[in-house]
Amino acid sequence: xxxxxxxxxxxSDFRPEEIEFVVDTARSMEEVLTRDIKKVPxxxxxxVVNLFFEASTRTRTSFEMAGKRLSADxxxxxxxxxxxxxxETLLDTARNIEAMTPNILVIRHYASGAPHxxxxxxxxxxxxAGDGANEHPSQGLLDLYTILKAKGKVAGLKIAIVGDILHxxxxxxxxxxxxxxxxxxxxxxxxTLLPREMARTGATLTSDIREAVRDADAIIMLRIQLERQxxxxxxxxxxxxRRYGLNRALFSLAKDDAVIMHPGPINRGVxxxxxxxxxxxxxxxxxxxxxxxxxxxxxxxxxxxxxxxH
Amino acid sequence: xxxxxxxxVIDPASRRDEEGHLVLSEGKVREFLAGEAPKxxxxxxxxxxxxxxxxxxxxxxxxxxxPGYEWKEDIRSGTLAAAAGGFTTLACMGNTKPVNDHPxxxxxxxxxxxxxxxxxxxxxxxxxxxxxxxxxxDFTELSEAGAVAFSDDGKPVASALLMRRAMEYARPFxxxxxxxxxxxxLAEGGAxxxxxxxxxxxxxxxxxxxxxxxxxxxxxLARQTGGRVHIQHISTRMGVDLLRxxxxxxxxxxxxxxxxYFTLTDAALEGYDTNAKMNxxxxxxxxxxxxxxGILDGTIDAVASDHAPHEDYVKxxxxxxxxxxxxxxxxxxxxxLALLAGGKVSPSRAVDLLSAGPARLLSLKGxxxxxxxxxxxxxxxxxDAEWEFRKEDILSKSRNSPFIGWKLRGRxxxxxxxxxxxxxxxxxxxxxx
Numbered sequence: 001x002x003x004x005x006x007x008x009x010x011x012s013d014f015r016p017e018e019i020e021f022v023v024d025t026a027r028s029m030e031e032v033l034t035r036d037i038k039k040v041p042x043x044x045x046x047x048v049v050n051l052f053f054e055a056s057t058r059t060r061t062s063f064e065m066a067g068k069r070l071s072a073d074x075x076x077x078x079x080x081x082x083x084x085x086x087x088e089t090l091l092d093t094a095r096n097i098e099a100m101t102p103n104i105l106v107i108r109h110y111a112s113g114a115p116h117x118x119x120x121x122x123x124x125x126x127x128x129a130g131d132g133a134n135e136h137p138s139q140g141l142l143d144l145y146t147i148l149k150a151k152g153k154v155a156g157l158k159i160a161i162v163g164d165i166l167h168x169x170x171x172x173x174x175x176x177x178x179x180x181x182x183x184x185x186x187x188x189x190x191x192t193l194l195p196r197e198m199a200r201t202g203a204t205l206t207s208d209i210r211e212a213v214r215d216a217d218a219i220i221m222l223r224i225q226l227e228r229q230x231x232x233x234x235x236x237x238x239x240x241x242r243r244y245g246l247n248r249a250l251f252s253l254a255k256d257d258a259v260i261m262h263p264g265p266i267n268r269g270v271x272x273x274x275x276x277x278x279x280x281x282x283x284x285x286x287x288x289x290x291x292x293x294x295x296x297x298x299x300x301x302x303x304x305x306x307x308x309x310h
Numbered sequence: 311x312x313x314x315x316x317x318x319v320i321d322p323a324s325r326r327d328e329e330g331h332l333v334l335s336e337g338k339v340r341e342f343l344a345g346e347a348p349k350x351x352x353x354x355x356x357x358x359x360x361x362x363x364x365x366x367x368x369x370x371x372x373x374x375x376x377p378g379y380e381w382k383e384d385i386r387s388g389t390l391a392a393a394a395g396g397f398t399t400l401a402c403m404g405n406t407k408p409v410n411d412h413p414x415x416x417x418x419x420x421x422x423x424x425x426x427x428x429x430x431x432x433x434x435x436x437x438x439x440x441x442x443x444x445x446x447x448d449f450t451e452l453s454e455a456g457a458v459a460f461s462d463d464g465k466p467v468a469s470a471l472l473m474r475r476a477m478e479y480a481r482p483f484x485x486x487x488x489x490x491x492x493x494x495x496l497a498e499g500g501a502x503x504x505x506x507x508x509x510x511x512x513x514x515x516x517x518x519x520x521x522x523x524x525x526x527x528x529x530x531l532a533r534q535t536g537g538r539v540h541i542q543h544i545s546t547r548m549g550v551d552l553l554r555x556x557x558x559x560x561x562x563x564x565x566x567x568x569x570x571y572f573t574l575t576d577a578a579l580e581g582y583d584t585n586a587k588m589n590x591x592x593x594x595x596x597x598x599x600x601x602x603x604g605i606l607d608g609t610i611d612a613v614a615s616d617h618a619p620h621e622d623y624v625k626x627x628x629x630x631x632x633x634x635x636x637x638x639x640x641x642x643x644x645x646x647l648a649l650l651a652g653g654k655v656s657p658s659r660a661v662d663l664l665s666a667g668p669a670r671l672l673s674l675k676g677x678x679x680x681x682x683x684x685x686x687x688x689x690x691x692x693x694d695a696e697w698e699f700r701k702e703d704i705l706s707k708s709r710n711s712p713f714i715g716w717k718l719r720g721r722x723x724x725x726x727x728x729x730x731x732x733x734x735x736x737x738x739x740x741x742x743x
Contacts, residue, residue, distance in 0.1 A: 012510075089623065089626075089627055090627055090628055090631075091626060091627065109628065111628035111629060111630045111631060112511055112512040112582070112628075112629060112630065113511065113582030113628060113629045114628040116582050117582060117627070121626075131512070132512050132513070132630070133512035133513070133514070134511060134512030134513075169512060172510075172512055195509050197505060197506040200506055
């Protein structure tokens with residue numbers, strides 16, 4: 001397959017072949033990560049700028065690591081150390097960065113569509129590292145990759161995603177990556193955080209976590225944003241935990257070999273019980289490892305690499 | 311003296327829809343003549359064969375941005391855009407800077423309009439001081455200064471108590487309260503209609519209920535007080551249903567919608583197009599259909615553009631941060647004429663929505679009709695003209711329109727205001743200086 005994309009803004013328009021191609025490339029990248037010298041010269045002389053308008057140490061570190069493993073020069077720019085607070089527009093900030101001629105701009109922004117907007121005004125490649133409640137494409141791909149490694153396939157699997165569906169960009173990418181590869185998706189959460197319109201994606205919606213978890217092959221728990229509680233989507237964290245916290249008893253409803261995932265960071269003892277977070281069937285840390293490989297694949301492909309061969 | 315010769319004269323206020331000639335003199339309509347055109351007419355002649363001759367269009371909901379935001383629009387540019395769009399009369403909202411909550415501001419707008427305006431301008435004053443929703447403005451002084459109605463448009467009057475008092479107080483004097491109906495808590499933080507598109511794009515939603523609850527509130531307060539209220543820019547299905555119900559109950563409630571709400575849906579937000587961002591937001595298809603229904607059965611009294619000019623850079627940004635609103639003066643007429651295509655809306659009804667209706671709602675004497683003695687505000691409409699709305703055709707200072715590049719049908723060939731030609735795209739007819 002030939003890679004033609006200049007940007008990775010979201011997975012909504014990714015064809016299944018493209019998704020498979022990125023995953024194949026990620027596999028080769030992961031092989032690099034098992035070597036003694038975990039570095040290849042693929043992106044030597046290229047510059048990747050991580051432009052983060054929202055705190056996210058793990059995604060930024062993952063992209064930084066990915067860029068460095070490929071020998072790119074990686075520069076981090078975050079809003080706390082920038083002129084954003086002085087009222088500079090997003091476009092002006094981005095144009096300033098662009099004037100320093102990076103090859104790839106990795107952008108995390110609190111506004112949905114911010115990377116799409118920049119892609120219309122800038123000439124460098126743009127990778128969406130999470131925009132508002134819209135998409136988090138590299139997370140969608142790494143979730144897929146993690147499940148593929150654990151299960152060998154996703155087609156036909158029952159995958160439950162539990163938590164704050166309404167505000168989740170992870171869900172909006174997983175729906176494409178997992179959905180397009182044939183998974184049976186179940187979305188679960190309190191009705192206040194589970195928009196009915198989501199049924200149009202083909203996913204099954206439920207407010208009963210037992211239904212969602214029963215016979216599931218994989219369960220993706222989402223972080224509950226404690227700070228959102230001020231607008232009262234549910235009565236209390238205690239109540240949330242009682243209804244939607246995954247614990248041993250609930251997990252026993254899932255398939256015996258089901259895996260537990262979480263995009264992180266975990267609220268231990270809230271959406272996920274302490275023991276489950278560390279159990280053998282947890283793939284949470286594997287997601288982090290897969291993340292570097294997937295992001296290496298994306299940067300590599302955007303920088304002009306045509307295939308995963310090393 | 312001006313003779314508009316041989317057009318189809320459509321004047322719903324006089325129940326007239328027939329071929330004939332219209333004579334204007336001394337700023338007034340003198341007479342309608344059927345049959346042969348007068349020979350050797352001692353004045354200018356505007357041939358209007360194949361065209362419609364209608365009372366000058368009235369847009370009862372525009373933002374002229376002056377005073378205070380003259381880089382977005384001013385009275386000169388806004389009225390020029392109006393004339394080009396066929397409008398001879400505008401009612402401009404009070405969310406200027408300073409807010410039109412004081413007679414001095416009202417007088418300033420009227421003075422400016424008199425000296426620089428290409429068409430008539432009637433200011434709408436604020437309901438509450440500073441649009442803060444706390445204290446009523448001085449209705450009498452504002453009205454005496456020239457305000458034709460009261461609205462906090464751009465913002466809802468959050469307090470039901472204050473809205474009740476305003477309606478109640480205004481009632482005996484016949485002052486018209488117009489409302490931007492929105493429950494601010496339900497709408498808070500929203501950027502798009504709460505529906506599938508917003509979900510798909512990950513945009514924070516504004517539920518239809520935020521508008522519906524507020525419309526229901528205004529209606530119930532009108533019932534409680536016996537007062538009169540006009541609902542601005544209705545965008546929802548329930549909003550139309552509620553208005554219909556209120557009218558059946560005999561309440562003094564009226565409503566307007568804007569062309570964008572019967573032309574577009576939230577599907578226009580695809581790609582995070584900030585020119586499709588407005589408040590109320592573009593809704594779903596069932597809402598759009600209900601608005602059309604409301605126009606057909608007479609529930610909706612007027613079409614008004616909610617012309618809301620914004621400079622490029624407040625639209626050239628991330629969607630949630632972008633300013634709300636679109637310009638509409640030059641597209642309102644053709645988008646409304648598009649309703650005729652199905653054959654259900656008659657030309658006369660379209661003229662009622664764009665001229666006679668608003669004149670009635672705002673109690674504008676001598677406007678919205680071509681009866682002898684009426685003001686010589688006339689729009690000659692070429693209903694068949696096909697044209698493309700191009701960026702370079704925009705006379706407004708701002709270019710925030712989702713309709714740029716659209717192929718439209720129908721336009722104002724000649725716009726006459728007070729007997730003076732303010733716009734013409736008809737060859738041989740020049741505008742008056």
